[in-house]
Amino acid sequence: MLGIIRVLTTTDEHILLEHSRLMEERYPIKTVTHCIEQQPYGVHDEKTLAESIPKIVQLAKEMASQYELDALTISCAGDPALDETRLAINIPVIGAGICGAHCAAMAGNKVGVIGITDAPPERLKKELADSFFSYSYVPNLRKSTDLFGENAKKELTDKINEIIKNGANTILFACTGFSTIHLKKYLSQKISIPVIDLVDAQAMAYQILKREVNE
Amino acid sequence: MLGIIRVLTTTDEHILLEHSRLMEERYPIKTVTHCIEQQPYGVHDEKTLAESIPKIVQLAKEMASQYELDALTISCAGDPALDETRLAINIPVIGAGICGAHCAAMAGNKVGVIGITDAPPERLKKELADSFFSYSYVPNLRKSTDLFGENAKKELTDKINEIIKNGANTILFACTGFSTIHLKKYLSQKISIPVIDLVDAQAMAYQILKREVNE
Structure with a gap:
């Protein structure tokens, strides 16, 4: 089983379990999700990043002792507390940004x-190293909640087409909110180069870690 | 369908199709495999590497025009001709070493x-970047054919235990011959850290590239 840490405090089960649900539907992967406390807006600047680190480490320890986990993932593009968590618990720890970069x-x-x-x-940019080509965002889509707007998927697609025109041969989402709005599915009939979704990337990494040898 | 290029000339169908067979059994992935010509000992030094490059590019062009490929992989830890092949054909091209490094x-x-x-x-070392910890080999296992020896798996396991004792938290095979002898399966009951097999890694990369969105 994969333990998922959401770096956003929510009591809305639908939001909390969205990454779990996507992994269970698409692969299937058995998961358990918890979120850190008292960060209703997640990690969005240096201060909230620093605050999240001890909370993630503590939650990881609790989850590792409470469940039979094969691995644990920090499901945030910023990979907060990844190194600290790896030192704190004895199972493989992965992070959304790093998994996305390597996929x-x-x-x-x-x-x-x-x-x-x-x-x-x-960290995502560092792990991409020489494969990093460009970074873009849509000026009016700057908060996860903006992504639920009526034109968000269309505007993101226009931006992605611009990135491809400039020479990119792969698209990497650097926000797990794009998974929540199912942007990759929307794009699948519209562009032809590979698109890496951060929830898919974490599922891939987990499959690599736990794959039993079926022969 | 995934096109597989083996960088070793063989008329033995069992050897030629081994990577295909492993991918089809384990995942399953539909594949077609061809090998380059006149390199019965594969790529094992600078000279044979240089000779292989135009052959791989030519074979990739032929396979891309002959089959309906979603992607093509160069199934060799050395990733020969990867950049040249990416320039020559219009579908995603992956290589065993790079996939292994990123997994x-x-x-x-x-x-x-x-x-x-x-x-x-x-290239594998370069892509691992800061995650590279050490490189090892067993002194008397230096050719693919040595791997079929009676004690090969035991000797490799002893070496891997030494690498883990020295501090590695992940093992990466840098030889597709280890896939052929099913070393990962042999190790699965003996060590507890993740083991990355190059055939598995290519299969993972292909799943990332082609994954249709099933929702």
Whole structure:
């Protein structure tokens, strides 16, 4: 079973369990999800990032002792507390941003990253290394909640077409909110280069970690 | 369908189709495999690497025009001709070494690489970047054919236990011959950290590239 940490405080079960549901439907992967406390707006700046780190480590310890986990993932493009959590518990720990970066670097060597922040997540960009091509966002889509707007998917698609025209051969989402609005499905009939979704990327990494050898 | 290029000339269908068979059994993935000509000992030094490049590019062009391929993979830890092939054809091209490196870097941050050559494949090491931890080989297992020896799996396991004792948190095979002898299955009851097999890694990358959105 994969433990999922959401770096956003919510009591709405539908929001909390969205990444679980996507992984269970698409692969299927058995998961358990918890979220950190007292961060209703998640991690969106240096201060909220620093605050999240001890909470993620503590939650990871609790989940690792409470459940039979094969691995644990921090489901946030910024990979907060990844190194600290790896030191704190004895099972493999993965993070959405790193998984996305490496899935994208397997798929192509000019990765166009699209997100909602001013700059790409640092760790994600570092792990992409020479495969990083560009970073973009849509000026009026800057909060997860903006993504539920009527034209959001159309505007993101226009931006992605611009990134491809500029030379990218792979698209990497740098926001798990794009998974929630099913942007990859919307794009699937509209563009022909690989698109890496962060929930898919975490599911892939988990399959690599736990794959039993069926022979 | 995934096109597989084997960088080793063989008329033995069992050897030729081994990577196809492993992918079809384990995932399943539909594949077609061809091998380059006049390299019965594969790629094992600078000269044979240089010779292989135009042959791989030519074979990739033929396969891309002959079959309905979603992607093509160069199934060799050294990733020969990867950049050249990406320029030559219009479908995503992946390579065993790069896929292995990125699967390993998703799984852990201290990757112990084990192969049969004097040094790790250059591109694989480069893509691992900061996640590279060490490179090892077993002195008397230096050719693919040595791997069929009676004690090969036991000797490789002893070496892998030494790598883990030294501090690696993930093991990456840098030889597709380890897939052929089913080393990962042999290890699965003996060690507890993630083990990345290059055939599995290529299958993962292909799933990322082609995954249709089933919702």
